[in-house]
Amino acid sequence: xxxxxxxxxxxxxxxxxxxxxxxxxxxxxxxxxxxxxxxxxxxxxxxxxxxxxxxxxxxxxxxxxxxxxxxxxxxxxxxxxxxxxxxxxxxxxxxxxxxxxxxxxxxxxxxxxxxxxxxxxxxxxxxxxxxxxxxxxxxxxxxxxxxxxxxxxxxxxxxxxxxxxxxxxxxxxxxxxxxxxxxxxxxxxxxxxxxxxxxxxxxxxxxxxxxxxxxxxxxxxxxxxxxxxxxxxxxxxxxxxxxxxxxxxxxxxxxxxxxxxxxxxxxxxxxxxxxxxxxxxxxxxxxxxxxxxxxxxxxxxxxxxxxxxxxxxxxxxxxxxxxxxxxxxxxxxxxxxxxxxxxxxxxxxxxxxxxxxxxxxxxxxxxxxxxxxxxxxxxxxxxxxxxxxxxxxxxxxxxxxxxxxxxxxxxxxxxxxxxxxxxxxxxxxxxxxxxxxxxxxxxxxxxxxxxxxxxxxxxxxxxxxxxxxxxxxxxxxxxxxxxxxxxxxxxxxxxxxxxxxxxxxxxxxxxxxxxxxxxxxxxxxxxxxxxxxxxxxxxxxxxxxxxxxxxxxxxxxxxxxxxxxxxxxxxxxxxxxxxxxxxxxxxxxxxxxxxxxxxxxxxxxxxxxxxxxxxxxxxxxxxxxxxxxxxxxxxxxxxxxxxxxxxxxxxxxxxxxxxxxxxxxxx
Numbered sequence: 023x024x025x026x027x028x029x030x031x032x033x034x035x036x037x038x039x040x041x042x043x044x045x046x047x048x049x050x051x052x053x054x055x056x057x058x059x060x061x062x063x064x065x066x067x068x069x070x071x072x073x074x075x076x077x078x079x080x081x082x083x084x085x086x087x088x089x090x091x092x093x094x095x096x097x098x099x100x101x102x103x104x105x106x107x108x109x110x111x112x113x114x115x116x117x118x119x120x121x122x123x124x125x126x127x128x129x130x131x132x133x134x135x136x137x138x139x140x141x142x143x144x145x146x147x148x149x150x151x152x153x154x155x156x157x158x159x160x161x162x163x164x165x166x167x168x169x170x171x172x173x174x175x176x177x178x179x180x181x182x183x184x185x186x187x188x189x190x191x192x193x194x195x196x197x198x199x200x201x202x203x204x205x206x207x208x209x210x211x212x213x214x215x216x217x218x219x220x221x222x223x224x225x226x227x228x229x230x231x232x233x234x235x236x237x238x239x240x241x242x243x244x245x246x247x248x249x250x251x252x253x254x255x256x257x258x259x260x261x262x263x264x265x266x267x268x269x270x271x272x273x274x275x276x277x278x279x280x281x282x283x284x285x286x287x288x289x290x291x292x293x294x295x296x297x298x299x300x301x302x303x304x305x306x307x308x309x310x311x312x313x314x315x316x317x318x319x320x321x322x323x324x325x326x327x328x329x330x331x332x333x334x335x336x337x338x339x340x341x342x343x344x345x346x347x348x349x350x351x352x353x354x355x356x357x358x359x360x361x362x363x364x365x366x367x368x369x370x371x372x373x374x375x376x377x378x379x380x381x382x383x384x385x386x387x388x389x390x391x392x393x394x395x396x397x398x399x400x401x402x403x404x405x406x407x408x409x410x411x412x413x414x415x416x417x418x419x420x421x422x423x424x425x426x427x428x429x430x431x432x433x434x435x436x437x438x439x440x441x442x443x444x445x446x447x448x449x450x451x452x453x454x455x456x457x458x459x460x461x462x463x464x465x466x467x468x469x470x471x472x473x474x475x476x477x478x479x480x481x482x483x484x485x486x487x488x489x490x491x492x493x494x495x496x497x498x499x500x501x502x503x504x505x506x507x508x509x510x511x512x513x514x515x516x517x518x519x520x521x522x523x524x525x526x527x528x529x530x531x532x533x534x535x536x537x538x539x540x541x542x543x544x545x546x547x548x549x550x551x552x553x554x555x556x557x558x559x560x561x562x563x564x565x566x567x568x569x570x571x572x573x574x575x576x577x578x579x580x581x582x583x584x585x586x587x588x589x590x591x592x593x594x595x596x597x598x599x600x601x602x603x604x605x606x607x608x609x610x611x612x613x614x615x616x617x618x619x620x621x622x623x624x625x626x627x628x629x630x631x632x633x634x635x636x637x638x639x640x641x642x643x644x645x646x647x648x649x650x651x652x653x654x655x656x657x658x659x660x661x662x663x664x665x666x667x668x669x670x671x672x673x674x675x676x677x678x679x680x681x682x683x684x685x686x687x688x689x
Contacts, residue, residue: 023046023047023050023051023099023108023110024110024112024113025043025044025045025046025054025097025099025110025112025113026043026044026045026046027042027043027044028041028042028043028097028113028114028115029041029042029043029115030093030095030115030116030117031117032117032118032119032120032175032178033083033120034120034171034172034174034175035122035171036089036119036120036121036122036123036171036174036175036178037085037086037087037088037089037119037120037121037122038083038084038085038086038087038119039083039084039087039093039117039119040081040082040083040084041056041073041081041082041083041084041095041097041115042080042081043080043081043097043113044080045080045099047099048078050101051099051100051101051108052077052078052101053075053076053077053078053099053100053101053105054074054075054076054079054080054082054097054098054099054100055067055072055074055075055097055098055100055105055107056072056073056074056075056082056084056095056096056097056098057069057070057071057072057073057095057096057098058070058071058073058084058093058094058095058096059071059093059094060091060092060093060094061094061190061214061215061218062094062194062213062214062215062218063094063095063096063114063116063194063213063214064094064095064096065096065213066109067098067100067105067107067109069096070096073095075105087119088119089119089120089121089122089178089181090118090119090120090121090178090181090182090185091118091119091191092116092117092118092119092191092192092193092194093116093117093118093119094114094115094116094194094214095114095115095116095117096113096114097113097114097115098113099113116193116194116195118178118179118182118193119178120174120175120178120179121174121177121178122174123173123174123177123178124170124174125169125170125171125173125174125177126163126166126167126169126170126171126173126174127166127170128170129166129169129170130162130163130166133162137162138162141160141161141162141163142160143160144160144161145157145158145159145160152164186200187200189218189221189222190218194214194217197214197217197218197221198210200221201217201220201221201224204221204224204225204228206220206221206224207673207676208220209243209244212243216243220243223239227239227240227677231676231677231678232677232678232679232682234251234253234600234649236677236678237251237649237651237674237677237678237684238251238600239677240670240673240674240677241651241653241670241674244666244669244670244673245653245655245666245669245670246656247653247654247655247656247666248599248653248654249599249651249652249653249654250599250600250601250625250651250652251599251600251601251649251650251651251652252600252601252603252625252649252650252651252652253600253603253648253649253650254643254644254645254646254648254649254650255645255646255647255648256602256603256604256606256628256630257603257606257627257628257629257630257631257643257644258630258631258633258644258645258646259608259630259631259632259633260608260630261608263607263608264292264607264608264609265292265565265585265605265606265607265609266290266291266292266585266604266605266607267290267291267292267293267565267567267568267583267584267585267605268285268286268287268288268289268290268583268584268585268586268588268605269285269286269287269288269289269296269308269310269323269581269582269583270283270284270285270286270560270566270581270582270583270584270586271283271284271286271325271330271579271580271581271582272284272559272560272579272580272582273574273576273577273578273579273580274559274577274578274579274580275576275577276576276577278577280559280560283560283584283586285586285588286323286330286581287310287323287330287333288588289310289312289321289323289333290312290313290605291310291311291312291313291583293567293568294310294311294344294345294568294583295310295452295454295516295518295568295569295570295583296308296309296310296346296568296570296581297309297310297346297347297348297570298348298570298572298581299348299349299350299355300350300572301324301350301355302350302353305324305325305326305331306324306325306326306572306574306579307322307323307324307348308322308323308324308325308570308581309321309322309336309346309348309357310322310323310346311343311344311345311346311359312333314338316339316340316341317339317340317341317342317343318341318342318343318344319335319336319337319338319339319343320335320336320337320343320344320346320357320359321333321334321335321336322334322335322336325579336357336381337357337359337372337374337384339384341361341362341364342361342362342364343359343360343361343372344359344360344362345359345360345395345396345397346358346359347359347397347398347399348399349399349400349401349407350401351401351405351406351407351426351428352405352428353377353378354375354376354377355375355376355377356373356375356399356407356426357373357374357375357376358371358372358373358387358397358399358409359371359372359373359397360372360394360395360396360397361384361386363390366390368393369393369394369395370386370387370390370393370394371386371387371388371394371395371397371411372384372385372386372387373385373387373397387409388436392413392414392415393413393414394411394412394413394414394422395411395412395413395419396411396412396451396452396453397409397410397411397453398410398411398453398454398455398467399455400455400456400457400465401457402425402457402463402465402492403457403459404492405427405428406425406426406427406428406492407425407426408423408424408425408455408465408494409423409424409425409426410422410423410439410453410455410467411423411453412449412453413436418446419449419450420438420439420446420447420449421438421439421447421449421453421467421469422436422437422438422439423436423437423438423439423494424436424437424494425492425494432494432495433494433495437494437495439467439487439499440497440499442487442501442502443501447487447502448471448472449469449471449485450469450470450471450472450482451469451470451471451515452468452469452470452515452516452517453467453468453469454467454468454469454517454518454519455467455468456468456519456520456521456527457521458519458521458525458527458548459521459525463490463491463492464488464489464490464491464548465488465489465492466486466487466488466489466519466527467486467487467488467489468484468485468486468517468519468529469484469485469486469517470482470483470484470485470514470515470516470517471483471485473504473510474510475510475511476510476511479511481510481511481512481513481514482513482514482515483504483505483507483514483515484504484505484514484515484517484529484531485502485503485504485505486502486503486505486517486519487499487500487501487502487503488500503551505517505529505531505544505553506553507535508535508556509535512533512534512535513532513533513534513539514531514532514533514535514542515531515532515533516531516532516567516568516569517529517530517531518530518531518569518570518571518580519571520571520572520573520578522545525548525549526545526546526547526548527545527546527548528543528544528545528546528571529543529544529545529546530542530543530559530569530570530571530580531569532566532567532568532569532582533556534612534614535556536558536561536617537612537614537615537616537617537618538563538564538565538612538615538617538618539565539566539567540558540560540561540562540566541558541559541560541566541569541580541582542556542557542558542559543556543557543558543559544556544557559580560582561617562586562617563615563617563618563620563621563626563628564584564585564586564587564618564628565584565585565609566582566583566584567582567583567584568582568583569581569582570582585605585606585607585628586605587601587602587603587605587606587626587628588601588602588605589601589602590602601625601626603628606628606629606630607630608630609630611629625650625652631644632644633645633646638683640685640686640687643685647679647681647682647683648682648683648684648685649678649682649683649684649685650684650685650687651670651684651685651686651687652687653667653686653687653688654689655688655689663688667686667688670686671684671686
């Protein structure tokens with residue numbers, strides 16, 4: 023119920039505000055509760071200081087107030103016992119309380135003393151009807167209270183004007199003026215404290231104009247809805263942008279349960295797995311290549327106490343240094359990697375050693391005229407390290423190897439992995455070696471190769487063979503085995519073996535068995551060579567490549583490369599989220615990748631599409647300048663949603679680059 027003729031006026035005596043109103047429905051709501059606050063209007067009968075709660079009244083006086091302070095009042099008609107209050111937003115009023123500054127007494131003291139003498143001789147009698155506090159004042163003194171009270175109020179108003187720029191104390195009715203001074207558009211639908219907050223943070227928001235932060239803040243202040251912000255520039259197909267694979271990790275506890283994957287490093291690559299050694303201090307050291315402004319370098323990252331440490335460069339020089347492989351031989355850390363000689367247009371294997379914390383200079387393994395690729399090094403537990411690589415010889419790629427006993431390389435010339443019976447061994451990529459403690463002294467070598475598939479095509483497969491002893495001169499290689507496939511048309515590659523406590527081998531690899539590239543896992547019985555049923559350790563729509571598994575004190579840790587988007591919370595509000603899709607890259611669409619295809623049009627969609635030009639509608643989003651705002655309204659009222667979206671789209675251009683446009687997307 024709306025009250026009528028509501029007024030609030032500062033009393034000339036100071037520190038008091040008088041309120042009046044009329045109640046058109048006094049029979050229905052005979053009582054009135056008056057509540058006041060500072061800074062904003064009370065939002066309910068219990069919000070603020072109680073001024074009055076009484077039946078049948080149409081006026082109230084609020085005393086003991088601070089001078090030059092604006093007070094906000096809300097009046098709540100009520101009926102019944104206990105009271106049932108009626109909350110009408112029209113029943114509000116505010117006023118500035120003035121103070122007592124004694125201007126009447128000052129004027130009185132400025133008069134000639136004869137006036138004051140005669141005035142003091144005419145004091146009123148106690149029964150004259152004069153107020154008790156005025157019995158000591160003459161007629162002239164009491165008369166000066168009239169202009170003196172007004173001068174007190176003028177002085178209070180002038181003092182209050184000195185703080186008209188203070189957003190915390192300014193009269194709420196003047197907030198639009200203060201907003202206009204800085205070019206801020208006032209949202210009159212917001213309560214006063216929210217309007218103050220907007221003006222208070224407007225300069226900071228202006229400083230972020232053109233950024234996602236400004237867009238998020240605008241959506242939040244206009245609608246109050248949670249929003250997820252998507253830049254569609256990353257969904258535009260680029261023929262020169264492959265997947266950018268960051269380093270991710272997922273852990274397995276002692277019960278065999280997998281945790282949630284988390285990004286370990288955004289030092290991206292396009293291919294290649296990390297290498298790992300348990301360093302002398304007990305930390306887990308990972309080495310990987312990543313792109314820098316001067317080329318590809320080898321960097322290191324430590325995993326200590328369950329936490330990732332900052333990345334550090336190890337091989338930092340112009341050129342291309344990729345595909346590291348490392349092993350610890352006693353107190354010496356060996357690091358091998360592939361280096362591309364741009365002049366000779368061939369790959370070579372470089373290496374360096376770290377002893378007592380100092381790295382030697384980089385050297386080239388073998389001669390510089392032979393092309394060598396994909397080094398894979400492993401310590402055999404008896405003081406030696408084995409180095410495998412692919413080498414171009416006799417018109418094809420062959421696997422070569424050598425063993426260093428701590429002093430010298432034992433084979434001269436390097437050893438060559440023998441044929442599998444009468445068949446040459448095809449090793450196309452992903453060489454990796456592991457020593458399995460049970461039975462002791464067995465060396466397992468895994469790799470990837472192309473095998474025939476349907477329609478005359480080929481697919482990647484994982485193959486391996488075993489060296490039965492650690493004598494590099496002994497020809498004790500087993501036959502080549504191939505990881506069984508669910509279909510010849512799926513890809514299996516980038517194997518990562520991990521010795522199990524029971525003497526078997528766990529194998530992690532990248533596979534398309536689930537549609538897209540995911541990390542598969544299975545266990546090989548080293549006695550029967552039977553495989554367990556494969557499973558996926560971190561399924562999802564994103565590409566997951568190049569796994570590497572290690573044993574930790576509490577279970578296992580698997581790192582892998584992924585183009586998964588990164589979600590960031592807005593610094594303005596925890597309800598705002600932005601998805602960084604820059605790592606998705608442009609890849610060929612696979613009809614079998616149902617998880618990825620199912621995201622089309624959703625906030626999480628990271629596929630790339632051809633650019634949409636011409637006259638754009640809200641349905642045309644695949645452009646470099648389109649920003650999608652996926653909002654979650656707090657109402658199902660289509661009219662209210664449409665009005666809020668319309669208001670939002672009218673304000674957004676003020677905080678966006680002129681080259682960008684926003685599309686508001688509701689469920």
